[in-house]
Amino acid sequence: MVKNSLAGYERVVEFHGHSCIGSALGYRVALKAMEWLKANRSEDEEIVCIVENNSCAVDAIQAITGCTFGKGNLIFRDIGKRGYTFYNRNTGAGTRILENFRAKEMPGQSELRKAMFSGTATNRQKEEYKEMSKATINDILSAPDEEIIEMKPASVTLPERARLHETIVCSACGEKVMETRTVKTESGVYCADCVDRPVCN
Ligand SMILES: [Zn+2]
Ligand SMILES: [Zn+2]
Numbered sequence: 001m002v003k004n005s006l007a008g009y010e011r012v013v014e015f016h017g018h019s020c021i022g023s024a025l026g027y028r029v030a031l032k033a034m035e036w037l038k039a040n041r042s043e044d045e046e047i048v049c050i051v052e053n054n055s056c057a058v059d060a061i062q063a064i065t066g067c068t069f070g071k072g073n074l075i076f077r078d079i080g081k082r083g084y085t086f087y088n089r090n091t092g093a094g095t096r097i098l099e100n101f102r103a104k105e106m107p108g109q110s111e112l113r114k115a116m117f118s119g120t121a122t123n124r125q126k127e128e129y130k131e132m133s134k135a136t137i138n139d140i141l142s143a144p145d146e147e148i149i150e151m152k153p154a155s156v157t158l159p160e161r162a163r164l165h166e167t168i169v170c171s172a173c174g175e176k177v178m179e180t181r182t183v184k185t186e187s188g189v190y191c192a193d194c195v196d197r198p199v200c201n
Contacts, residue, residue, distance in 0.1 A: 008064065009141060015063035016056060021103070021133060024140040025082075026057025028148050029097050030064035033086045036095055036151070046089050048073045050156055052081040057099065075159060087158045094154030101148045103136050170194055 009019075009027055016023045037047060049067035051058050054076055061067060061084060067074040087094040109132060115121040116129050140148065166179040171188025183195040 012060040012063045016059040019134075019137060020056050021136055021140065022056030023060045024137045025099050025101055025148065026055075026060030027064060028101075028140060028143075028145075029057065029084050029099050030061045032097055032145060032149050032151075033061075033065055033084065033095075036097075037086055037088050037093070048075065048087045048089060048158065050075045050077050050085040050087075050159075052077050052079045052083040054078070057082075057084075072161075077156070083152075085154050085156055087154065089158070089161075092158070094158060096152040096154050098150040098152060099148060100150050101140060101143070104139065106132055106135070172197065 008031070009024070012023050012027050013019045033049070047065055047067055049061055049065060051061065051074065058074075058076075062069070062074060065086070067086075069076075082099040083096050084099070085094060085096040108128075112121070112125055112129050112132065115125050121129065167176045168179050168182050168189050169175070170177050170182070170191040170193075172190055172194035175191060177191040181192060182189045183192070184190075185195070
């Protein structure tokens with residue numbers, strides 16, 4: 001079990017490439033998920049996560065829970081919310097974790113943010129902004145669960161296990177393509193790139 005520890009967060013920073021507010025929030029969600037699922041890192045799909053955004057937070061989820069895009073047990077539901085649904089395939093149990101953190105507004109913060117995002121920030125302002133972010137990240141890493149996390153019942157159905165599909169060679173480009181992504185016409189079987197392309201022989 002991953003504890004809320006610097007070592008755990010360091011794994012997130014290493015995977016994600018930098019420390020930021022989004023990945024710190026994702027880390028707290030991932031810790032809560034692990035606790036709830038009473039499971040260790042997913043070795044082979046026993047945990048499935050459905051994420052509702054593709055922010056920095058999702059990298060923390062991948063680093064800590066072992067649900068990854070490549071393994072097919074991380075599913076992106078593009079609805080722009082801060083919700084993360086976890087299922088344990090072994091038990092069928094699922095939950096949706098909402099991240100509801102509200103950062104304390106620090107004096108001068110909104111002007112600073114405006115300067116940063118309009119590209120007019122001075123070096124000093126950039127430094128100040130970095131310090132402010134660091135303080136917020138520390139708050140996130142030490143805040144009690146109830147300031148960040150809201151648990152809700154899982155509302156989407158558990159998707160089927162990823163299956164292996166046959167590989168087909170596209171009649172036009174000759175590249176290999178997963179069978180379920182091909183289009184069959186009278187003249188052949190095509191990949192998505194070639195199906196609408198005019199053929200000139
Ligand atoms: Zn980030
Ligand atoms: Zn093709």
